[in-house]
Amino acid sequence: MDHARQKQQFQSLTRPWRDRLFSVARRQTRSQEIAEDWTQETLLRAWRDFGQLTDTMAVYAWLLRILNHVVADDSRREARRHRLAPMLMIADDDFLQDHPCAAPGPFEQIMQSRSDEQVIAAIQALPDNFRQVVMLRDIEGLSYQEVGQALSLPGGTVMSRLSRGRRLLAGLLIKTAAAQALATNATGNKEPGHEKN
Amino acid sequence: MKKTDGSHDNMTDHLSELHLQLQDWLSGYADGELDAQQTLIFEAHLAGCDACRTEIERQQSLSRRLQQVAVNRMPGALHQRLDTMLDEAQHSPAQNAMPRPWLRRLAWARQPAAIGGFIGVTGWALAALLMAVLLLPGTVTSMTPGSIPMMSDVLQEYQNLSRTNLVQQETPPSKTELPARLAGCKLVARWKTRVGGEPAEAFALQRGNHLIIEYRITENVFYRNPNVRQAITDYGDYRIREQQLEVLALPLKGAGLLIVGPAGAMPHRREFIL
Numbered sequence: 001m002d003h004a005r006q007k008q009q010f011q012s013l014t015r016p017w018r019d020r021l022f023s024v025a026r027r028q029t030r031s032q033e034i035a036e037d038w039t040q041e042t043l044l045r046a047w048r049d050f051g052q053l054t055d056t057m058a059v060y061a062w063l064l065r066i067l068n069h070v071v072a073d074d075s076r077r078e079a080r081r082h083r084l085a086p087m088l089m090i091a092d093d094d095f096l097q098d099h100p101c102a103a104p105g106p107f108e109q110i111m112q113s114r115s116d117e118q119v120i121a122a123i124q125a126l127p128d129n130f131r132q133v134v135m136l137r138d139i140e141g142l143s144y145q146e147v148g149q150a151l152s153l154p155g156g157t158v159m160s161r162l163s164r165g166r167r168l169l170a171g172l173l174i175k176t177a178a179a180q181a182l183a184t185n186a187t188g189n190k191e192p193g194h195e196k197n
Numbered sequence: 198m199k200k201t202d203g204s205h206d207n208m209t210d211h212l213s214e215l216h217l218q219l220q221d222w223l224s225g226y227a228d229g230e231l232d233a234q235q236t237l238i239f240e241a242h243l244a245g246c247d248a249c250r251t252e253i254e255r256q257q258s259l260s261r262r263l264q265q266v267a268v269n270r271m272p273g274a275l276h277q278r279l280d281t282m283l284d285e286a287q288h289s290p291a292q293n294a295m296p297r298p299w300l301r302r303l304a305w306a307r308q309p310a311a312i313g314g315f316i317g318v319t320g321w322a323l324a325a326l327l328m329a330v331l332l333l334p335g336t337v338t339s340m341t342p343g344s345i346p347m348m349s350d351v352l353q354e355y356q357n358l359s360r361t362n363l364v365q366q367e368t369p370p371s372k373t374e375l376p377a378r379l380a381g382c383k384l385v386a387r388w389k390t391r392v393g394g395e396p397a398e399a400f401a402l403q404r405g406n407h408l409i410i411e412y413r414i415t416e417n418v419f420y421r422n423p424n425v426r427q428a429i430t431d432y433g434d435y436r437i438r439e440q441q442l443e444v445l446a447l448p449l450k451g452a453g454l455l456i457v458g459p460a461g462a463m464p465h466r467r468e469f470i471l
């Protein structure tokens with residue numbers, strides 16, 4: 001058995017994806033340290049299960065699937081949920097509601113006015129199921145099929161969670177934009193406030 | 198529990214059965230992921246539903262914004278930590294449970310054409326012409342699901358190329374560096390192509406009257422197949438063969454090399470100087 005060769009193969013395949021993997025991990029926790037631990041654990045498990053990677057699955061989707069398990073297994077996960085945006089708890093049927101219309105300006109304008117930090121904060125406030133799908137599809141650019149592979153979900157579920165997740169997220173972003181506009185009007189302060197949870 | 202945002206008196210109208218069901222298809226429609234039938238149903242509904250039309254626009258707008266979010270780069274220290282961790286990882290990956298066909302037979306490469314009339318021919322154009330005779334059109338039909346994509350790609354290109362005039366390819370400069378040098382060979386053409394979905398470089402060599410093509414491909418593609426990985430690990434190479442053609446896979450530094458040639462005339466692995 002030539003371990004060195006296998007390791008070299010493994011490194012060649014996974015190295016290009018490290019940043020993206022870390023990025024996905026980082027968006028699921030506020031702690032840099034936890035994100036680093038998750039990334040490390042993911043690659044260690046990937047190495048252990050290297051033989052399971054086949055032609056039919058994209059390397060990236062495979063790594064994300066492992067990351068997903070790592071995150072789910074981490075006992076610090078619950079604590080994470082509590083730290084994240086307690087003000088933005090979402091009711092189950094929120095996605096059936098129409099969006100608040102009091103938002104300042106057209107939707108496209110609101111989207112472009114949100115900073116990356118504000119967008120990420122809103123994503124982090126989504127329930128796990130929705131957050132993962134939205135993140136993998138819209139930020140990481142995976143196809144529906146790859147998202148399904150990464151999260152072990154059938155295609156229909158990917159679509160429905162993405163539909164609802166985006167809807168929730170749009171609602172959150174509109175809410176925070178409205179809150180920010182209100183705060184700016186009240187104080188005359190042009191700086192972005194702390195409304196972004 | 199429903200919020201009352203006000204100004205939505207007609208909300209109840211919208212909450213029809215179909216409207217509710219279609220909420221799960223919003224992203225699919227926005228992303229063009231619905232099939233023809235679903236699209237038809239959705240568009241029929243859209244025509245009469247302002248709420249869904251607005252929602253589609255919002256989904257697209259949101260999706261566009263999310264695509265602009267920057268990727269977090271990993272701290273350099275973590276890169277080093279990961280390298281160290283992998284260096285120190287003791288156990289090797291669990292053995293792949295899949296059977297490992299050594300000389301994988303390609304179902305799509307059918308009966309060989311008659312080999313003959315190949316002696317004493319000089320000149321590249323003629324050699325190419327003879328290749329065309331040797332490899333009758335129609336031998337390549339479709340890929341078997343189990344075949345390795347990179348192998349299928351180079352085999353197909355080899356067969357297609359030998360049916361056309363290679364002289365039309367870019368003429369290589371005389372001092373072109375080959376991925377693997379081979380004695381008694383003349384580089385006759387060089388071009389860029391795609392193998393396994395990623396960019397690759399092809400080098401056509403004339404050796405006697407035979408055509409040998411070297412493909413420098415990305416490591417990412419090269420190591421994609423577990424059987425290939427295992428064979429490279431155990432034996433240093435991987436090869437597939439059919440009566441007519443053989444592909445030899447050899448690892449290069451930071452890349453992979455696939456060499457395609459007639460099965461009977463493939464040089465031995467040791468003849469290639471990497």
Ligand SMILES: [Zn+2]
Nearest residue numbers: 216246248249
């Ligand atoms: Zn509708």
